Amino acid sequence: MATKPQLFQSLLVFSLVVVAAHGGGIAIYWGQNGNEGTLTETCATGKYTHVNIAFLNKFGGGQTPELNLAGHCNPATGACRVVSAAVESCQSRGIKVMLSIGGGIGNYSLTSESDAKTVAEYLYNNFLGGKSSNRPLGDAVLDGVDFDIELGSTLHYDDLCPFPDRLLGAAIETGLFDAVWVQFYNNQPCQYSSGSAQRLLESWERWASSVVVGKLFMGLPAAPAAAGSGYIPPEVLVSEVLPLIKKSEKYGGVMLWSRFHDVNNGYSDSLSTLFESYSVRVTPVTVDFVSCGDMLEIKKLSFPADSSLLSVIAAAKIADIPLLSVIAAAKLADIPLSMDTSGAAPTFIFSNGLKSREAYVLLRYIGRVGNLYGQNEYECGQIDEWLEYALAFLSGSEIETASNYVDMYLEKRTLLIGDCLSIADIAIWSALSKRGLRFAPEPSGYLHIGHSKAALLNQYFAQRYQGQLIVRFDDTNPAKESNEFVDNLLKDIETLGIKYEAVTYTSDYFPDLMEMAETLIRRGKAYQMKRERMVGIESKCRNNSVEDNMKLWEEMIEGSERGLQCCLRGKLDMQDPNKSLRDPVYYRCNPLPHHRIGSKYKIYPTYDFACPFVDARQGISHELRSSEYHDRNAQYYRIQEDMGMRKVHIYEFSRLNMVCTFLSKHNLLWFVQNGKVDGWDDPRFPTIQGIVRRGLKVEALIQFILEQGASKNLNLMEWDKLWTINKKIIDPVCPRHTAVIEERRVLLTLTNGPDEPFVRIMPRHKKYEGAGEKETTFTKRIWLDHEDAKSVSVDEEVTLKDWGNAVVKEISKDQDGNVTQLTRVLHLEGSVKTTKLKLTWLPKTSELVNLTLVGFDYLITKKKLEGENFIDVQDLTLLLLEILTSEI
Numbered sequence: 097m098a099t100k101p102q103l104f105q106s107l108l109v110f111s112l113v114v115v116a117a118h119g120g121g122i123a124i125y126w127g128q129n130g131n132e133g134t135l136t137e138t139c140a141t142g143k144y145t146h147v148n149i150a151f152l153n154k155f156g157g158g159q160t161p162e163l164n165l166a167g168h169c170n171p172a173t174g175a176c177r178v179v180s181a182a183v184e185s186c187q188s189r190g191i192k193v194m195l196s197i198g199g200g201i202g203n204y205s206l207t208s209e210s211d212a213k214t215v216a217e218y219l220y221n222n223f224l225g226g227k228s229s230n231r232p233l234g235d236a237v238l239d240g241v242d243f244d245i246e247l248g249s250t251l252h253y254d255d256l257c258p259f260p261d262r263l264l265g266a267a268i269e270t271g272l273f274d275a276v277w278v279q280f281y282n283n284q285p286c287q288y289s290s291g292s293a294q295r296l297l298e299s300w301e302r303w304a305s306s307v308v309v310g311k312l313f314m315g316l317p318a319a320p321a322a323a324g325s326g327y328i329p330p331e332v333l334v335s336e337v338l339p340l341i342k343k344s345e346k347y348g349g350v351m352l353w354s355r356f357h358d359v360n361n362g363y364s365d366s367l368s369t370l371f372e373s374y375s376v377r378v379t380p381v382t383v384d385f386v387s388c389g390d391m392l393e394i395k396k397l398s399f400p401a402d403s404s405l406l407s408v409i410a411a412a413k414i415a416d417i418p419l420l421s422v423i424a425a426a427k428l429a430d431i432p433l434s435m436d437t438s439g440a441a442p443t444f445i446f447s448n449g450l451k452s453r454e455a456y457v458l459l460r461y462i463g464r465v466g467n468l469y470g471q472n473e474y475e476c477g478q479i480d481e482w483l484e485y486a487l488a489f490l491s492g493s494e495i496e497t498a499s500n501y502v503d504m505y506l507e508k509r510t511l512l513i514g515d516c517l518s519i520a521d522i523a524i525w526s527a528l529s530k531r532g533l534r535f536a537p538e539p540s541g542y543l544h545i546g547h548s549k550a551a552l553l554n555q556y557f558a559q560r561y562q563g564q565l566i567v568r569f570d571d572t573n574p575a576k577e578s579n580e581f582v583d584n585l586l587k588d589i590e591t592l593g594i595k596y597e598a599v600t601y602t603s604d605y606f607p608d609l610m611e612m613a614e615t616l617i618r619r620g621k622a623y624q625m626k627r628e629r630m631v632g633i634e635s636k637c638r639n640n641s642v643e644d645n646m647k648l649w650e651e652m653i654e655g656s657e658r659g660l661q662c663c664l665r666g667k668l669d670m671q672d673p674n675k676s677l678r679d680p681v682y683y684r685c686n687p688l689p690h691h692r693i694g695s696k697y698k699i700y701p702t703y704d705f706a707c708p709f710v711d712a713r714q715g716i717s718h719e720l721r722s723s724e725y726h727d728r729n730a731q732y733y734r735i736q737e738d739m740g741m742r743k744v745h746i747y748e749f750s751r752l753n754m755v756c757t758f759l760s761k762h763n764l765l766w767f768v769q770n771g772k773v774d775g776w777d778d779p780r781f782p783t784i785q786g787i788v789r790r791g792l793k794v795e796a797l798i799q800f801i802l803e804q805g806a807s808k809n810l811n812l813m814e815w816d817k818l819w820t821i822n823k824k825i826i827d828p829v830c831p832r833h834t835a836v837i838e839e840r841r842v843l844l845t846l847t848n849g850p851d852e853p854f855v856r857i858m859p860r861h862k863k864y865e866g867a868g869e870k871e872t873t874f875t876k877r878i879w880l881d882h883e884d885a886k887s888v889s890v891d892e893e894v895t896l897k898d899w900g901n902a903v904v905k906e907i908s909k910d911q912d913g914n915v916t917q918l919t920r921v922l923h924l925e926g927s928v929k930t931t932k933l934k935l936t937w938l939p940k941t942s943e944l945v946n947l948t949l950v951g952f953d954y955l956i957t958k959k960k961l962e963g964e965n966f967i968d969v970q971d972l973t974l975l976l977l978e979i980l981t982s983e984i
Contacts, residue, residue: 120349121145130167153202180234281326311348541761655698901926
């Protein structure tokens with residue numbers, strides 16, 4: 097993350113706050129030698145981006161898992177719980193701390209899927225976000241799990257350099273791993289050997305081109321003694337290996353074995369020119385620059401009306417060239433400029449008529465005339481490299497990697513190149529300006545679980561990169577939208593805990609959108625047309641004159657009979673194989689009143705037309721959208737280009753699909769309108785109000801969504817997973833009550849029970865005092881569930897929960913063999929540990945409360961819905977509710 101540069105007339109002040117690691121970092125293994133220093137000391141060096149605590153080397157097969165930290169501390173005695181503070185210290189520096197399981201020595205294997213699940217639950221509860229009373233490393237929550245599987249079978253694991261890996265290959269192919277560090281040593285076919293890196297690089301290429309993973313790390317020994325073979329001298333790594341492997345988009349950095357060997361050999365110190373630290377850095381710089389040499393006078397700057405061009409502004413300020421004063425909001429130098437906002441791209445127009453276009457071309461020009469292009473040819477070349485690298489900040493998937501690299505690079509530097517400020521500094525820090533995101537629901541229904549993924553991911557990225565999030569209602573279709581939906585969407589957004597800067601509406605921009613539509617008509621980039629589009633046939637209207645199109649446009653604005661027959665289309669490409677580019681509709685007529693602005697307009701923009709415009713105008717830097725719109729991305733960019741608007745970058749994530757569930761608001765509306773549900777908040781509905789009413793905690797929904805992340809992999813999610821997360825949240829604090837099903841309940845008489853009822857105060861939750869207390873009445877006659885009564889035998893000793901043991905003496909049944917009454921004798925001195933059955937019960941009193949319990953099932957029985965639209969609803973089975981009347 098970074099704050100925007102603050103610009104002043106004669107000096108520039110950078111206030112830089114950057115997060116972690118280079119398009120690469122260093123991962124290190126710690127914990128296998130007592131002479132390697134503490135975990136706190138390891139992180140305090142600032143050398144590492146990841147620290148793997150090694151190893152949990154005993155697990156699976158019914159064994160009690162064991163952690164081995166080789167002389168640092170003994171987990172069995174609880175001595176390693178002090179490591180918790182060290183973990184938190186590392187994490188405060190931005191370092192990811194993970195548990196490494198496996199290793200070359202130990203006793204571990206997974207014998208079945210059930211065994212794997214047991215181990216996974218142990219890892220989650222003892223090292224990650226779960227809860228356990230005996231966490232080996234204390235309360236600190238680790239950032240993940242490293243799988244160093246070198247023993248056992250290849251099955252059930254969710255790396256040595258031959259590809260695919262024998263033990264983990266199948267697991268890696270699932271795409272579940274965020275990073276893979278591959279061991280490129282101790283294996284001749286794929287390691288550095290005899291002064292040659294050829295085999296190493298060939299093996300890296302096989303991994304990088306084939307493995308399904310976010311980032312790939314090159315695993316190396318930190319000293320010759322750390323491995324039998326494959327050690328790479330650091331100067332060879334820097335000069336021959338890293339320049340090639342860094343070209344891969346999957347390159348994540350270097351993994352070193354181990355901290356002990358790194359301390360003794362100083363390997364990471366030798367790499368300091370590339371990987372220098374992983375700490376937050378605040379570097380104030382104040383520089384004065386004076387332009388020198390002759391230059392052409394800039395008579396005019398032409399640029400898109402919404403362009404921010406922060407890097408051009410910054411460079412112009414330092415070089416005393418007055419640019420974009422109204423956008424920069426800073427007083428310019430004393431050379432006035434004529435400003436033209438009609439250009440499709442930023443352009444300098446010089447006094448002799450020559451022109452220069454595009455932001456970085458202008459930036460280079462300013463650099464040359466303002467002495468901001470380095471002190472020699474070598475520095476000029478380095479600056480050019482940084483200008484190319486600045487583009488990485490515009491890609492949603494590369495922001496973190498790029499930010500991390502800059503942070504590490506500047507650990508021992510104030511400026512990127514040499515000792516003087518350059519346009520490289522300006523370009524990089526301009527690219528790190530605050531991100532803008534938006535959550536833009538259409539107010540045509542209530543927020544559902546699918547929308548929540550988009551909303552929570554937008555908030556996650558806005559907070560992660562210190563950006564701004566706005567809520568914008570895309571209210572461009574008055575036929576579907578209403579104030580009821582607006583109000584309830586805001587209510588649902590608040591329920592989700594979404595923090596936003598402002599609430600806006602696309603309808604706020606209707607005048608600007610109409611003006612843009614007219615501009616495109618006059619430029620010959622829009623026209624009126626009706627059919628033939630999807631088969632690629634051009635309409636005769638496509639070649640109408642501008643005058644004819646403007647006349648029809650006026651008819652549409654008036655809502656005349658002729659105008660109602662027309663729509664405005666963009667003039668893109670009718671032969672493009674991507675049908676979204678075949679002249680999409682920009683405007684259509686709709687005489688219905690709008691829920692906010694009434695009947696002021698008879699025409700409304702489409703989502704395809706309005707979104708690119710309003711996103712750019714509102715300063716959105718990255719639009720998060722589900723991958724179902726992938727084919728429309730090209731359309732989005734093309735429309736922005738035709739408009740001459742600043743490019744907004746799209747970042748895709750997979751749409752959330754749930755079993756037996758429609759997530760189309762159109763289909764959900766059918767259920768509401770046809771009385772198949774109580775309303776939008778029906779507990780069987782996937783709306784936020786519905787699932788919260790059913791008992792879902794918002795924390796569970798947030799965890800469920802963030803666990804999926806922004807992956808593009810499509811999947812069909814089970815509701816059970818969400819409710820399992822919810823149970824883990826509410827179970828530790830939820831009050832306990834006792835219920836007996838009223839139908840066929842059985843009366844139990846305790847022959848030696850109390851003659852007079854008495855009351856005891858009992859906790860509502862035995863492990864959570866905050867749940868409060870309840871009064872429990874003890875009587876001679878009590879009620880049991882029929883199913884419990886059927887399970888007992890004469891002379892069997894059972895336990896009555898919260899009371900004690902009792903022995904069954906008599907069992908009465910009706911003619912059908914159903915138990916109708918029991919007689920027992922209390923045996924309170926008996927041990928509850930020896931009984932097989934533990935029975936819940938209620939006293940036979942008049943104070944019991946009748947309650948109806950409703951068991952909700954799916955509205956739709958088909959698990960996977962092939963399409964979102966349905967016509968014959970008879971094909972959908974609406975399940976009956978199972979209603980159980982009970983006494984509590």
